[in-house]
Amino acid sequence: MELRMHCYRLxxxxxxxxxxxxxxxxxxxxxSVGVWCLYGMLPRSIQExxxxxxxxxxxxENSGTWNSNIKSFLIANWLYKxxxxxxVIDIVRKHENLTGNVRDGMKSPxxxxxxxxxxxxxxxxxxxxxxxxxxxxxxxxxxxxxxCQYKNCRVxxxxxxxxxxNAVVFSIGDAGMGHIPPVSMKERNPDQAWxxxxxxxxxxxxxxxxxxxxxxxxxxxxxxxxxxxxSDIFHPYGRLNARHPPLVRNYSDIFRNKRxxxxxxxxxxxxxxxxxxxxxxxxKYISVDIYGRCGQYAPDNIDQIISKDYKFYLGFENSxxxxxxxEKFFHYYSMDTITVLRGKTNYSEYFPANSFIDTADFPNxxxxxxxxxxxxxxxxxxxxxxxxxDQYEITERAIIYQDAVCNVCEKLNNLNQHRxxxxxxxxxxxxxxxxxxxxxx
Ligand SMILES: *[C@@H]1O[C@H](CO)[C@@H](O)[C@H](O)[C@H]1NC(C)=O
Ligand SMILES: *[C@@H]1O[C@H](CO)[C@@H](O)[C@H](O)[C@H]1NC(C)=O
Ligand SMILES: *[C@@H]1O[C@H](CO)[C@@H](O)[C@H](O)[C@H]1NC(C)=O
Ligand SMILES: *[C@@H]1O[C@H](CO)[C@@H](O)[C@H](O)[C@H]1NC(C)=O
Ligand SMILES: *[C@@H]1O[C@H](CO)[C@@H](O)[C@H](O)[C@H]1NC(C)=O
Numbered sequence: 001m002e003l004r005m006h007c008y009r010l011x012x013x014x015x016x017x018x019x020x021x022x023x024x025x026x027x028x029x030x031x032s033v034g035v036w037c038l039y040g041m042l043p044r045s046i047q048e049x050x051x052x053x054x055x056x057x058x059x060x061e062n063s064g065t066w067n068s069n070i071k072s073f074l075i076a077n078w079l080y081k082x083x084x085x086x087x088v089i090d091i092v093r094k095h096e097n098l099t100g101n102v103r104d105g106m107k108s109p110x111x112x113x114x115x116x117x118x119x120x121x122x123x124x125x126x127x128x129x130x131x132x133x134x135x136x137x138x139x140x141x142x143x144x145x146x147x148c149q150y151k152n153c154r155v156x157x158x159x160x161x162x163x164x165x166n167a168v169v170f171s172i173g174d175a176g177m178g179h180i181p182p183v184s185m186k187e188r189n190p191d192q193a194w195x196x197x198x199x200x201x202x203x204x205x206x207x208x209x210x211x212x213x214x215x216x217x218x219x220x221x222x223x224x225x226x227x228x229x230x231s232d233i234f235h236p237y238g239r240l241n242a243r244h245p246p247l248v249r250n251y252s253d254i255f256r257n258k259r260x261x262x263x264x265x266x267x268x269x270x271x272x273x274x275x276x277x278x279x280x281x282x283x284k285y286i287s288v289d290i291y292g293r294c295g296q297y298a299p300d301n302i303d304q305i306i307s308k309d310y311k312f313y314l315g316f317e318n319s320x321x322x323x324x325x326x327e328k329f330f331h332y333y334s335m336d337t338i339t340v341l342r343g344k345t346n347y348s349e350y351f352p353a354n355s356f357i358d359t360a361d362f363p364n365x366x367x368x369x370x371x372x373x374x375x376x377x378x379x380x381x382x383x384x385x386x387x388x389x390d391q392y393e394i395t396e397r398a399i400i401y402q403d404a405v406c407n408v409c410e411k412l413n414n415l416n417q418h419r420x421x422x423x424x425x426x427x428x429x430x431x432x433x434x435x436x437x438x439x440x441x
Contacts, residue, residue: 122152125412127405128165129157131176139401148406150413155405166412167193169225172212172425173200179214188220191415195408196422197225199235201321202429203272212426221422223411225404226429228323229350232411232420235404238330240351240392247390251383254336261376262288263306263337264314269294271318274435275342278365279314281440285369288314307335311376312357317343321432329356330394338385340372344433355388364441 129136145151153166162168162182170177181194196212198205205212223232262282270276279288289310291298299305306313313335315328323345332339333355341347342359357375362368375381411418422428 122150122413125153125166125409126161126164127153127155127167127169127408127412128159128161129155130159130162130168130170130182131174132157132169133171133174136401139398142398143402143405145405145409147402148409150406150409153405153409153412165192167195167408169195169197169408170221171197173198173205173208175209177209177211179211180216181220185220193222193412193415193418194220195223195225195233196221196425197233197235198429199227199237201317201319201324201432202426203319203321203432205429206426212429217426218424219421221425222420223408223418224422224425224428225408227325230323232418233404233407235400236330237326237400238333238397239395239400240333241395243391243393249386249390251386252379254386255379255382258309258311260289260309260311261286262312262314262340262372263291263310264288264295264316265291265298265302265306266295266316267293268318272432272434273316273318273320273342274438275314275316275318277438278316278342278359278435281365281438282369284440285366286372303331303335306332306337310337311382312372313337313339315339315341315356316359317341319432320344320435322430324432325350333389333392334394336386338375338382340368342437352388352392354385356385359437364439365437366441 132140140155143155145153156165168182181188196217200208211217225231225233225235227236228234229236264279266275276294279290282288290296291302313332315332317324317326317328320342321344324343325345325347329339329341329347329351338357340357340359346360347356347358357368357371359365359368362371
């Protein structure tokens with residue numbers, strides 16, 4: 001009762017002594033200033049959070065905004081931890097609206113400078129995913145445009161951004177592309193680049209969606225975004241990255257611990273490339289353990305088992321399409337097994353010699369089996385393969401996605417050097433071969 005009375009007096013300033021009033025006013029003022037300051041420290045955008053984080057990580061003490069950077073970074077970190085990414089983006093956008101005017105409109109030593117996302121003050125470019133595949137979103141969340149040469153791009157998934165987008169990406173292997181482009185060729189802004197994206201082989205694209213076959217898309221698409229090295233935006237399933245220093249291990253141990261010869265892990269049986277038939281014949285000459293839906297049960301640690309116990313792994317592609325090199329190559333490259341490759345790719349053109357085996361290098365399946373047998377018994381030669389593989393590590397797929405987005409951004413900043421029109425994108429994708437190597441000898 002007493003307390004409430006004091007409180008009431010304080011609020012109304014009735015019957016309150018002079019010093020109490022002063023104390024109250026000082027307290028109220030410092031709380032307000034405190035809140036105002038905290039507010040000013042809030043980062044303005046995801047980009048800023050990332051810039052701040054970057055400067056923080058690089059210990060850029062010469063930056064005049066170092067102190068505010070630390071504050072912003074801590075707050076940004078806190079935001080990231082409190083909310084999961086999509087929420088953070090919303091929250092930050094709200095702050096962007098609220099703080100934008102105050103901080104941009106005034107130049108005052110009392111107001112923190114705004115960290116601009118790029119030092120050349122290039123105009124922002126928007127990259128719109130028209131129908132992104134769902135699996136792309138986690139990669140997008142990890143993407144950091146500050147790692148790009150051009151840092152002035154932003155990615156959107158909102159169709160309403162179509163008009164203002166500098167690039168629109170259509171995923172040709174996913175629903176939602178449409179048989180007709182979003183605007184007619186007459187209404188189309190020629191400075192808006194249209195991209196067609198897929199990491200699927202042409203066979204799977206055509207199975208998933210027929211939209212790209214529609215003549216309405218002829219002469220409409222500008223850039224390809226694909227696993228093929230001749231794409232405008234090259235997006236491989238993996239890249240080899242030289243290790244510094246290279247791994248050095250007890251290779252004798254690795255070799256001698258292997259008790260089995262060939263493993264094959266496969267979930268898609270009877271694929272069009274005829275790999276099942278190929279393996280059926282191979283099994284007549286050498287033992288092959290098949291795991292997965294088309295063979296025996298594959299335990300969770302199957303990769304470890306393959307790496308430890310097996311000398312070879314069959315990294316056969318499901319379809320024989322030009323330069324279609326998937327994770328079957330990259331995933332097993334960092335394991336202690338030699339991958340046997342079969343696809344429509346000249347692997348030796350792209351990957352270090354003596355780090356894989358290509359079925360195309362053998363006149364027939366029996367000759368391949370003989371080579372594998374010989375290699376499996378020759379410790380010295382086997383180790384040579386392991387040592388070459390150990391000079392590399394595999395670049396993470398999120399980084400590869402990030403590099404692809406950077407590449408789009410770079411092209412958008414130099415549009416006129418990259419003008420191009422695909423007459424027929426489906427034709428460019430090409431067709432896949434039927435197997436010609438399933439011959440019993
Ligand atoms: C964030 O995501 C994780 C895992 O997806 C979940 O466990 C956690 O509860 C989420 N946090 C919030 C604040 O939504
Ligand atoms: C920011 O302001 C614009 C217009 O003033 C409004 O359309 C938008 O919804 C606001 N964004 C947020 C996240 O509040
Ligand atoms: C590798 O390990 C084996 C024992 O497992 C040992 O006898 C051999 O000396 C080691 N080799 C090297 C190069 O360290
Ligand atoms: C594959 O590439 C290698 C290295 O570039 C080349 O020597 C070889 O002729 C190519 N093979 C075929 C079948 O094109
Ligand atoms: C994209 O294609 C259109 C024709 O459909 C063309 O007018 C435009 O210049 C091309 N843009 C780029 C960036 O290649």
